[in-house]
Amino acid sequence: MLAEFSYRAPRTRDELLGLLAESDGKRKIMAGGTDLLVGIRDGALRPSLVIDIKKIEGFDRIAFDSKSGLSLGPAVTINALLESGIVCGKFPVLAAAASELASSQLRNRATVVGNIVNASPCADMAPPLLCLEASVILASASGVREVLLRDFFTGVKKTVLRPNELMERIIIPASMAGCRGGFLKLKRIKGHDLGIVSVAMIRQGKILRLAIGSAAPTPVLVPDLPASASAEKVCREALKAIQPIDDVRCTREYREFMVGVFIKRLLERN
Amino acid sequence: MIRVQLTVNGQLYVRETDENKTLLRFLRDDLGLTGTKEGCGAGECGACTVILNGRPVNSCLVLAAEAEGAEVETVEGEAKGGKLSPLQQAFDRHHAVQCGFCTPGMLMSLRHLLRRNPKPSEEEIRRAIEGNFCRCTGYQQIIEAVQDVTGQLKKPGVLRHV
Numbered sequence: 001m002l003a004e005f006s007y008r009a010p011r012t013r014d015e016l017l018g019l020l021a022e023s024d025g026k027r028k029i030m031a032g033g034t035d036l037l038v039g040i041r042d043g044a045l046r047p048s049l050v051i052d053i054k055k056i057e058g059f060d061r062i063a064f065d066s067k068s069g070l071s072l073g074p075a076v077t078i079n080a081l082l083e084s085g086i087v088c089g090k091f092p093v094l095a096a097a098a099s100e101l102a103s104s105q106l107r108n109r110a111t112v113v114g115n116i117v118n119a120s121p122c123a124d125m126a127p128p129l130l131c132l133e134a135s136v137i138l139a140s141a142s143g144v145r146e147v148l149l150r151d152f153f154t155g156v157k158k159t160v161l162r163p164n165e166l167m168e169r170i171i172i173p174a175s176m177a178g179c180r181g182g183f184l185k186l187k188r189i190k191g192h193d194l195g196i197v198s199v200a201m202i203r204q205g206k207i208l209r210l211a212i213g214s215a216a217p218t219p220v221l222v223p224d225l226p227a228s229a230s231a232e233k234v235c236r237e238a239l240k241a242i243q244p245i246d247d248v249r250c251t252r253e254y255r256e257f258m259v260g261v262f263i264k265r266l267l268e269r270n
Numbered sequence: 271m272i273r274v275q276l277t278v279n280g281q282l283y284v285r286e287t288d289e290n291k292t293l294l295r296f297l298r299d300d301l302g303l304t305g306t307k308e309g310c311g312a313g314e315c316g317a318c319t320v321i322l323n324g325r326p327v328n329s330c331l332v333l334a335a336e337a338e339g340a341e342v343e344t345v346e347g348e349a350k351g352g353k354l355s356p357l358q359q360a361f362d363r364h365h366a367v368q369c370g371f372c373t374p375g376m377l378m379s380l381r382h383l384l385r386r387n388p389k390p391s392e393e394e395i396r397r398a399i400e401g402n403f404c405r406c407t408g409y410q411q412i413i414e415a416v417q418d419v420t421g422q423l424k425k426p427g428v429l430r431h432v
Contacts, residue, residue, distance in 0.1 A: 007272060007289040007335045030333075037292070037331045038312045050289075052336055079325070103401025104379070106313055108325040109332070191400035 002040050009052040013139075013168070019051055020164045021141035029053055029166060031075055032109035034102075035118045053166070062087065069174040074167055078107040078115070078125075091172065093128040093181030093202050100124055100185045103192035113167050116149070119159045119218070126153070126219035127200035127211035128183055132176045137169040138162075146171075153218035179204045180270050184262040185213075188249075197244070197255045199262040203227055203270055208234065210263070215242035215255055231267050235260045276340045278303065279347030287334050294318045296334035297344060305345040305374045309403070316402035319375035320344050326382045328401075343381070345374035357381065360419035361412070364429060368406030376402050380416055389420050 010016040020027060028047035030036050031054065039045035053059055059075035064086045072081070081087050081098045088095045101107060101115070101124040115125040116136070126149075134149040138161060149170075152159050161167060181202030187193035198213035208229055210222040222241040225234055244255035275284045278301065285300050297303045297320070309317030311330045318329045321343035348355040354362065357377060367373050376399060383390055383398035390398065395416050396409070404412065414430055417423050 001295070002290045002292065004288075005290050007333060009335070009338075033333070033336075034313055034328075034331050037333075040290075041311060050333070052333075054336070102313075103316065104398065105316060105319055105326050105328045105401040106331075108322075108327050 003043070003046060005047050006049045007052065008049060009055045011055055013056060016051065016053060016056060016166065017139060017141040020166060023163050025163045027051060031111040031114040032077060034106050034110040035114060064090065066174050070172040072112050072170040074111065074113040076112050078110050078112065081112060090177040091132065093131060093179065093183055093200055096183040097124050097128040097200060100183060106192065113170060116170065117159065117161060117167050119153055119157045121156055121217060121219060122195040122214040123219060124185065124195060124198065124213065127198055127213045129170065130211035130219060130221040131181065131200050131202045131209050132172045132179070134170055134172050136167050137171065138165045139168045140165045150221050156217045176204065182266045182270050184265060186258050196249045197258050199259060199266060201266040201270060210234070210238055212238060212242050212259060215244040215259065231264050234267065235263050238263060272335050274334050274338050276337050276342060278342045279344060289335055291334045292330050293332040293334050293337050294329035297329065303344055303346050307371055307374055309371065316375045316379065317372055319378040319402060321378055321382055326379050343378065345377050348377055356419050357384070360415040364411045364415040364418060366407060366411040366415040372402055372404045376404065376412060384420070389422065390416065
């Protein structure tokens with residue numbers, strides 16, 4: 001049995017922000033619930049109130065236009081992303097990462113915003129979103145602010161999000177539409193598993209850009225490289241940007257080795 | 271307590287239940303539908319898979335309160351009039367069941383697959399059950415059961431891996 005909490009499912013954004021405004025830090029937003037309910041079950045999280053945001057109209061919206069880019073609402077699930085023609089057609093690196101995330105059951109529930117807010121170093125959606133220059137819209141009863149995703153993560157499961165704030169949108173600039181790219185993730189099994197290390201890569205004009213998961217306290221964006229950079233140079237720069245550790249899943253050395261392998265494979269394919 | 275009204279296998283239920291109760295516990299304890307199993311309780315094993323509004327989910331990671339107004343399908347909806355569904359019969363024929371603990375979840379993931387894709391490839395079958403762990407069969411008999419029920423075995427009904 002889960003520890004006791006109350007449940008509310010507000011119908012409007014205002015009602016939701018009102019509930020968060022009175023938060024004592026013990027009110028938790030639930031989107032897909034796939035991290036939240038596990039955290040409650042383990043005793044790591046002890047919310048007094050769980051606020052389900054899935055009943056709010058428009059929160060599951062995926063929208064794209066050639067001026068404002070791609071916008072993902074806070075209840076957009078990973079499978080909704082994979083079923084979106086716009087995402088698969090214009091942002092293939094996002095779809096590549098989404099298809100590697102967990103199992104079909106979890107992808108039906110887990111959200112893109114939840115994956116980012118949870119701020120695990122191994123968050124599968126973080127490396128492609130970092131490559132795509134994503135920014136996030138954080139809303140509270142007192143206003144709205146926009147933060148670049150590269151400034152959002154501050155540590156393992158730590159972010160700049162305040163307890164009374166909602167991440168109400170992820171935005172990818174329209175200029176990133178059509179970027180070629182790929183995502184590779186090391187797992188213990190072919191089926192669903194947490195990433196041991198992962199690499200996302202995109203090419204945009206003369207720029208080659210990489211981001212790496214599970215190789216530092218936060219997902220890491222590697223400084224831009226010229227599209228013509230050699231594999232050796234790309235690997236050197238990537239290894240400079242990360243600080244992998246030995247842990248229960250594998251050693252630092254193996255993570256560094258696999259980053260190099262993935263970079264070479266991605267360069268060959270993209 | 272919270273009032274929940276939902277449909278399970280086509281039947282309407284209205285119950286007062288705890289706000290912190292999972293859909294899995296609600297199905298088993300409040301409705302007495304114990305076909306759905308709890309394995310890990312953390313979204314890893316898929317034993318608790320049910321179809322929620324047309325999509326397979328881990329019912330251990332859904333609150334009963336969230337399912338207000340929902341349509342839920344569980345393993346109890348497979349057999350009709352005391353007769354196993356063709357998919358269940360294929361599981362039986364191919365020894366796709368050993369201890370049986372993963373079977374209700376397997377059936378729900380595969381039910382969803384067959385609705386979208388009446389002739390799935392082996393890779394598509396494997397992908398559909400990537401979130402359902404089986405520690406007995408090694409999966410092969412489960413895959414063959416699906417190939418049989420979809421008319422894709424050269425010798426239907428013949429056991430290959432027992």
